[in-house]
Structure formats: C-alpha cells, structure tokens
Amino acid sequence: EIPDGMLTYKMTSDKMFEQIPIDKKWDIIFIDGLHTQEQCMKDIKNSLYHLNENGIIICHDNLPFAKYVQLRVRRFDSPWTGDVWKTQYSLIKNNPGIGIDIVSTDFGCSIMRYVDPDTLNFNLVDIEYESVFCDVETLAKSLNIINVEQFKEKYL
Secondary structure (H helix, E strand, O other), X not given: OOOOOOOOOOOOHHHHHHHOOOOOOEEEEEEOOOOOHHHHHHHHHHHHOOEEEEEXXXXXXXXXXXXXXXXXXXXXXXXXXXXXXXXXXXXXHHOOOXXXXXXXXXXXXXXXXXXXXXXXXXXXXXXXXHHHOOOHHHHHHHHOEEOHHHHHHHHO
C-alpha cells in the first residue's frame, strides 16, 4: 500500500530525472539504486537539482562491513553494498567542508544537506577499500561517520 500523496516511479533513476520537470522539488530524496559509485554520483547530482534548499539526500549502503560486500559484482550469497561508499568519499575529498555525514546504521546511511550542484566537484577519486577501511580512526575521518545518537543531536 502506498499512502495518499506518495509518488513512486517504476523506472531507472536516469529515466525518472529525464521525465520530471526541473521545477519539481522535494525535501528528502532517498538513493538506494544500482550500487555503483558512478550511478550513485549521477543520482546525487540529479537529486540536488530537485532538492529544496533546506532538503537532504540520504544514500544507503555506505559502510560495507567487508571487502567482498563492496565489490562491483554482486555475490548473491551475501549482503551487497556495491562501491557507493566511494561516492561519499569523493564528495568529501573534492569538496572540503561539504555537509555529509554517514550514520553507522543499516550498512551506512549518508546524510547530505542541499548544496548548489553547480558549485561541486563531482569527480570520482580512485581509492581502494583497504586505504579507508584499514582502522576505525581512518574510517571515521575519511567518511565523516557519526553514530545514531550524534545523528539525532545534529539532525532532529
């Protein structure tokens, strides 16, 4: 059941963004799609053009618990995040001071406040899993990780 007033689009995100009017805006956009860094970055960029100025984008699957979970090819015998964490890493590294946090819940949910997309560097950074996920301190600094309590204090 879909509540009254809720919209769903049964198509690829690329197709949806092609079809919706440029002046269509939302307060919250949730991205949980193809699980590749390239598509996630494309979805974030497209979403920013349709996000209200006080809005947020939430991206799922940014904290893979093991290297094999973030591989680009899905293993059907285990959870799969793909390499979308590299999207958040690239945005953080290429845009110092950008408002992105990753909440350490449910495979990592990134929270990104509205930023003018025309001011951002959307280039992907070439990074390996071991460089970021080598220890807790490096991981926390590289991906701006916060826990659920910190999320509540900051965003609610």
